[in-house]
Amino acid sequence: MSDPSPAFGRETTSRPSRASLRTAVVWDVLQDALERRAKASGKAVLDVLDTGGGSGKFAVPVARLGHQVTVVDPSPNALFALERRAAEAGVADRVRGVQGDIHGLFDVVDRGGFDAVLCHGVLEYVDDPAEGVRNAVAALRPAGALSLLAAGLGGAVLARALAGHFTEARQALTDPDGRWGAGDPVPRRFTAEQLAALADEAGLDVGSVHGVRVFADLVPGVLVDTEPGAVEALLKLEEAAAELPAFHAVATQLHVLGEKRA
Template sequence: MSDPMRPPASPHRPRAASPGSDPSRPRASLRTAVVREVVQDALDRRAKATGRQALEVLDTGGGSGNFAVPLARLGHRVTVVDPSPNALFALARRAAEAGVDDRVRGVQGDVHGLFDVVERGGYDAVLCHGVLEYVDDPAEGVRNAVAALRPGGVLSLLAAGLGGAVLARALAGHFTEARQALADPDGRWGTGDPVPRRFTAEQLTSLVEGAGLGIGAVHGVRVFADLVPGVLVDTQPGALDALLELEAVAAELPAFHSVATQLHVLGETPGT
C-alpha cells in the first residue's frame, strides 16, 4: 500500500539543497530555493525541447532582479517589467555588477498594461511572482501573462497563501485576526494587513486553467521557514541545510499547501 504522505516521483520535484554545501548561505534562500529549482528545471526541459540553450524569459513585477539576474547568469535573456523606476534602476546596477547587463532588459509597466511594453507570444517562460496580490483583476493578470507565452511555454506563478497567514496570526495569539482572514473574501486579517489579497491553491490553479494552461505542478513555499525562530537556524550547525531539505520535501505534498506562506503553480501550454 502506498504511503499517502510520500511525495510521488515527478519531473517537477525540486532538488533539495546539498547538506553542508555552503554554511554562509543567507537564510533568505529559504524564501526562494524551491521556486528557483522548479523554474530552472522547467527552463532546462524547455531548452531541451526547443534545442535552444538561451531562452526568452519575461519576469513581470521582477523588481531588482532576484530571479532575473540568476537566470541571465545561466545564459537566458530576461525582460523585467516593473512599475517602479527605483526597482528598475537597482536591476540595471545588479545586472551590470553580475556581468549580465547584455542579457537583462528592464521596462517600466505592469501586468495589466503588459502589451504596451512587450510583445504577445514572444517568451518561452513568464514569471509572475508576487503580482496577483496587488492587481485589481488577478484573472486578467494571468490571462495577460499567458498571452505572452510562445506555444509550449511555461508560466511560473507565485502568490501569497491564505493558510499560511491564518496559521501565523493564530500562532502569534491574534485569534480574531486569524478568523477574520478565513472569513474575508480576499484573505485579509484586518485594515492593517499589508497584503491586499491571498489565495488558496484551488483558486490559483483555477486562474491558470481558466487562462488555458494545464497544471504542471503545485508547490507550497515557506511551509516552515516563517515559523521557525531565526536563532535556531542561525546558530545550530547544519540547521539551514536541514530546513531547506525539509522545505523541498514538503513543498509537493498537498497536505502542506494549505499552511504555506506562499503557493507556486507551474502552468504549461499545450506542446510543453
Template sequence: MPDPMRPRAALRTAVVWDVLREALDDRVAVTGRKALDVLDTGGGSGHFAVPVARLGHRVTVVDPSPNALFALERRAAEEGVAERVRGVQGDAHGLFEVVEREGYDAVLCHGVLEYVDDPAEGLRNVTGALREAGALSLLAAGLGGAVLARALAGHFKEARRALTDTEGRWGEGDPVPRRFTPEQLTALAEEAGIGVGAVHGVRVFADLVPGALVDTEPGALDALLQLEAAAAELPAFRSVATQLHVLGVKRVTQGE
C-alpha cells in the same frame, strides 16, 4: 541549493528556484535553443531575473517601479549579465504596451496577483505573452499560511477574519491585498489557458521557525531547506504555506 541566493534568503526562494531552473532546462531541451527568452513580470530588482540570466537566458523585466528597475540594472551589471537583462516600466494590465504577445519561452509571475486590480485579467495577459507550450512560473500569497501565522502569534480574531474574508485579509492593517488557496490559484491558471503541472507550498516552515535557531544551530539551515523541499508538493502542507507556486505550460488550442 540555489547559489545565486544568500543562505538566509534561500529559505524563501529555494523551492521556487529549483523548480524554475528545471523548467527552463526542459524548455531548452524542447526548443533546442540554449538561450531562452524569459519575461519576469513584477520582477523588481532582479532577484530571479539575474540568476536566470546567469544561466545564459535573455530576460525582460517589467515592473512599475523606476527605483526597482534602476536596482535591477545595477545588479545585472555587478553580476556581469547586463547584456542579457532588460528592464521596462509597466504592469500586468498594460503588459502589451511594453512587450510583444507570444514572444517568450517562459514567464515568471511572482508576487503580482496579490496586488493587481483584476487577477484573472492580469494572468490572461501573462499567458498571452507565452509562446506555444511556454512555461509559466506563478507565485502568490497563500491564505493558509497567513491564518496559521496570525493564530500562532495569538491574534485569533485576525486569523478567523482572514479565514472568512473573501480576499483572505486579516484586517485593515494587512499589507497584502489578496491571498489565495491552492484551488483558487490553480483555477485562475487553468482559466487563463495554462495546463497546471505542479503546485508547491513555499515557506511552509521557514516563517514559523525562530531566525536565531536557524542562524546559530549547526546544520539547521540545510536541514530546514531539505524539510521545505520534502513538504513542498504534499497537499497537506501546501494548504498552510505562506506562498503557493504553480508551474504549468500554455495549452495549445485547437486550430493552432
C-alpha cells in the same frame, strides 16, 4: 533538486543562508522548467519575461543561466536597482528593464514573444488577478512555461493564530480576499485551488503546485541562527514538504508551474 544560483545562497561550497529558505524551492522548480523548455524547443537561449520582477531577484540568476530576460515593473527605482544588479553579475547584456505593469503588458512587450514567463508576487496586488494571469499566458509562445508565485491564505491564518492574534486569524480565514484586518499589508491571498483555477481558465496546463515557506516563517529565528546545521536541515524539510498537497494549505506562498495549451 539541483543547486540553484549562488544568488540564492545555495552554493555547494558554503553554508546556505536564511534568505535561501525563501527562494530555494521556487528556484529549483524554475531552473528545472527552463532546462526542460530549452530541450523541448531546441533553443539554448530562451526569451524570458519577468512581470513585476523588481530589482531582479529571479531575473539576474535566470540571465546567469544564459537566457535573455525582460523585466517589466512599474517602479523606476526597482528598474535602476535591476540595472545595477545585472551589471554587478556580469549579465547586463542579457537583462532588459521596461517600465510597465501586467495589466498594460502589451503596451511594452509583444504577445506570444516568450518561452517562459515569471509572475511572482504580482497577483496579490493587481485589481484583476484573472486578467493578470491571462496576460501572462498570452505573452507565452505555444507550450511556453508560466511560473506563478502568490501569497497563500493558510499560511497567513496559521501565522496570526500562532502569534496569539486569534480574531485576526479568523478574519483572514473568512475574508473573501484572505486579509486579517485593515493593517494587513497584503491586499489578497489565494488557496492552491484558486491559483490553479486561474491558471487553468487562462489556458494553462498546470504541471505542479508547490508550497513555499511552509515552515521557514514559523520557526524562531534564534533557533535557525544558533543551532548547528539548522538552516541546512530546514531547507531540506522545506523541499520535502513543498510538493505534498497536505502542506499547501499552510504555506506562506504558493507556486504554480504550467505550460501554455496549444
